[in-house]
């Protein structure tokens with residue numbers, strides 16, 4: 001297990017970062033959705049991190065020819081091939097849950113598994129609704145835990161599913177199944193979760209409509225009549241990865257960071273808005289709109305104030321650990337509520353945030369669905385990442401103020417392989433065993 005030692009940064013900094021990792025959510029989808037066409041897809045700036053490379057590896061095992069280079073070219077098979085081995089999703093909930101929906105309606109036998117963290121995450125949220133439309137999915141705990149065995153079939157019923165949670169992974173799994181169902185289907189969620197699946201599939205020609213009705217978000221899905229158009233996409237940078245550097249600037253008054261070519265999709269930048277509410281200066285400069293609004297974000301540090309976060313949780317769920325670092329140094333009390341979903345991520349992120357902040361000398365109260373953080377002075381500590389990339393990177397950023405030692409940092413490679421290299425532009429970072 002490797003560790004990182006981060007040296008405190010004494011002066012403010014002003015940098016531009018054009019090398020934030022490509023968007024993880026969009027990369028997973030680009031690789032997987034290429035299988036819905038009968039023509040080759042071209043993907044530029046694909047995220048070459050463990051999670052998305054596992055998804056791409058599965059695309060190959062399902063019969064696609066993949067040419068890897070600066071541009072990834074995926075030539076889909078005529079028919080999906082039944083793989084002769086387990087499909088390894090690694091650490092990725094997105095990979096596993098989306099493949100469940102994708103494979104449920106494809107003839108063949110498929111086994112999805114992953115690392116010890118993923119095998120411990122709940123899968124009933126996709127297995128149950130998929131089973132109710134005729135999918136054959138089983139696994140440990142009656143299909144709640146991987147390995148999951150899918151006996152795909154082409155008889156999926158159409159559905160009207162009201163999801164109790166705003167989860168883009170559940171929504172995407174059901175949309176993918178709906179594309180192969182007998183008739184039109186409908187899905188609703190309590191609030192709009194990230195909508196990359198709808199945007200990309202629509203761009204490929206799928207008949208998918210979405211609208212707000214009675215305070216809920218609905219998606220109507222028409223089954224595919226023919227293969228979709230291929231993707232020709234340049235993946236923008238990931239706002240969830242960019243956010244670590246936004247926090248770095250925000251907690252060091254006088255510092256600024258310009259983050260280039262980031263997805264500005266409103267379901268992805270809510271954490272930047274919270275940082276702004278806390279007192280940081282945040283500017284958005286939209287440049288393009290290809291499937292998604294894309295542009296630059298500039299963040300400059302000012303004195304931060306405590307904040308309460310209890311709405312639009314799905315729009316900032318992945319950023320909450322990094323936001324907790326800003327909350328830890330803000331003046332006054334901050335609270336996060338309605339965020340129970342944090343407990344079923346790569347680690348129980350409520351526990352990992354609370355325990356590690358306490359090690360840094362910050363007073364924190366744990367709630368079932370969040371936490372209360374009393375802003376103070378961060379102290380240097382030895383941090384356990386719990387094998388969770390977002391915890392490792394969040395506390396590495398905290399190191400800018402106090403110095404920090406992070407244990408078990410291999411997980412960073414799941415989403416942001418060049419994170420340490422970029423952090424070294426700001427301060428000294430030492431890797432050790």
Ligand SMILES: O=C(O)C1=C[C@@H](OP(=O)(O)O)[C@@H](O)[C@H](O)C1
Pocket residue numbers: 024025026093094166167168169170172194314317318341
């Ligand atoms: O669909 C996606 O790409 C994702 C959806 C979110 O998960 P949930 O659907 O579980 O909320 C998010 O936390 C994850 O990092 C990526």
Ligand SMILES: C=C(OP(=O)(O)O)C(=O)O
Pocket residue numbers: 091092093094095318345346390415
């Ligand atoms: C929750 C995350 O990803 P996933 O669910 O795909 O493992 C994440 O990247 O923070």
